[in-house]
Amino acid sequence: MEFIGKREKRQVIIASISYIALIILCTFFLSLRGMSTLIPVYVFNIACDIIGMVMGYVLFVCCIIDVQKSGTDLKYLLWLINVAYLGLFADAVAWLVDGIPSLIPANMIDNTFYYLCAPLEAYFFWQYTMNYLKVNKGIVTKLDKVVRFGLYIAIGMRIINLFTGVYFTIDSQGVYHRSDLYPISMIYALMTMISALVAVIIERKHIELYQRVIFYIYALAPIAVGIMTLAVYGLSLSPVVVMMVILLMYCILNVSQGKEKAASDRDLALASAIQENMLPKTFPYLPDRSEFDLYATMNPAKEVGGDFYDFFMVDDDRLALVMADVSGKGIPAALFMMVSRTLIKNRMQLGDSPAKALESVNDQLCEGNEAELFVTVWLAVISLSTGKGIAANAGHEHPVIRRADGLYQLVEYKHSPAVATLEGIRFREHEFELHPGDSLFVYTDGVPEATNSENELFGTDRMLLSLNQNPDAQPQEYLETLYKDIAEFVGEASQFDDITMLGLKYNGVDA
DSSP, X not given: OTTXXXXXXXXXHHHXXXXXXXXXXXXXXXXXXXXXXXXXXXXXXXXXXXXXXXHHHHHHHHHHHOTTOOHHHHHHHHHHHHHHHHHHHHHHHHHHHTTOGGGHHHHHHHHHHHHHHHHHHHHHHHHHHHHHHTOOSHHHHHHHHHHHHHHHHHHHHHHHHHHHOSSEEEOTTSOEEEOTTGGXXXXXXXHHHHHHHHHHHHTGGGSOHHHHHHHHHHHHXXXXXXXXXXXXXXXXXXHHHHHHHXXXXXXXXXXXXXHHHHHHHHHHHHHHHHHXXXXXXXXXXXXXXXXXXXXXXXEOSSSSOSEEEEEEESSSSEEEEEEEEESSOHHHHHHHHHHHHHHHHHHHHTTOOHHHHHHHHHHHXXXXXXXXXXXXXXXXXXXXXXXXEEEEEESOOOOEEEOTTSOEEEOOOOOBOOBTSSTTOOOOOEEEEOOTTOEEEEEOTTTTTOBOTTOXXXXXXXXXXXXXXXXXXXXXXXXXXXXXXXXXXXXXXXXXSOEEEEEEEEOOTTO
């Protein structure tokens, strides 16, 4: 189970213990009473219940580890499986304790619990259907209120049955008997299923035919079986039929979600390819220029990320460097990244200083920014002939500089706000100078904030320690070493954020 998280592993372990324990308990009670004391139809019912419980356990585990299931869809499906499973357990126990006078209280409680499962199954199927269809309007909203109110009445009637025997009784010999009013106990489940069918019919244009069919089957199959066995006391197939239909529903509806996921994966792969091709990745950059050596990498946390780096010549002497991090993840952040990168490059190539470029880009990105995304940016321009540079830091990480024959150290100074947070922002500039043999390292917060399974951050201290293992290394070498150190630190924990880095070594004009 290495492909699922800790929370899912814990759920699977708890479910395994609980579900298997109940299956073993049923088998133990069966062996304790002895099949010879049970009429054949009871043995058949119990065997069907145990088989259904095994199916329920497998189905529950599949839902937990299924990456396509999440949110309220998963919540209500799991509740539906759990209640159906408990219904099977209660049905099996009911046959095992039937006819034993000393177990009359257990028989009464167990059958009451069994009767509670039917309305709860209907209710959770209703909720699952509404969430799957994403319906929250019109007559369906009104039906939802009726369904909730009806559930309270159905539960109340089952509690009243303990004192009145309106649905069933247990005689002095411990034998279960249905009352003449037993069919009334099915009304809530029947009406709720019909309401679900109404919602499916109303929303039929938004779902495929085979999806509609599976909802129809779930709603109608248990009702049909219940009606057919209504007059046949001793035959109880509804619980196992419910579990079989849930299994069928899970499999068929997963076909639809699998298709959607495949289409989404193709879109993400295309977006990832577009993003990768937008970032400069030909190294060495300008091999005929000996004044510097440069290398950069980006490792997105998802298929596409919000980080980006860039480097380009503003003119024959000046080199521009960009390191940025867009808030958010996925395709929206990637699109915002692409726009931000283009705007920054355009302004710099028009001759703007870093501060002026960010001011212009900030105002442009604020226009129509309904998603309220923003981007932290470190932007600098360096004269290759003199090593003098000007940088603007818009809410980004502190850069790192290593002087010739020295060690890598953070360069800390006051930042400006992030880009796209508020129109009209003015950005501060910071002057610096590189001498031959000096190195510059810039990065996004995915480096210091890389987190291991113990929730420890990699931090800037470990980052500097990694860089200073071999301070004379060329940019490509120390970036690869740093990424390896991050990976070893994180271990099996998932990568939470994009990890983007850029290293530059200044050789000077006489190199």
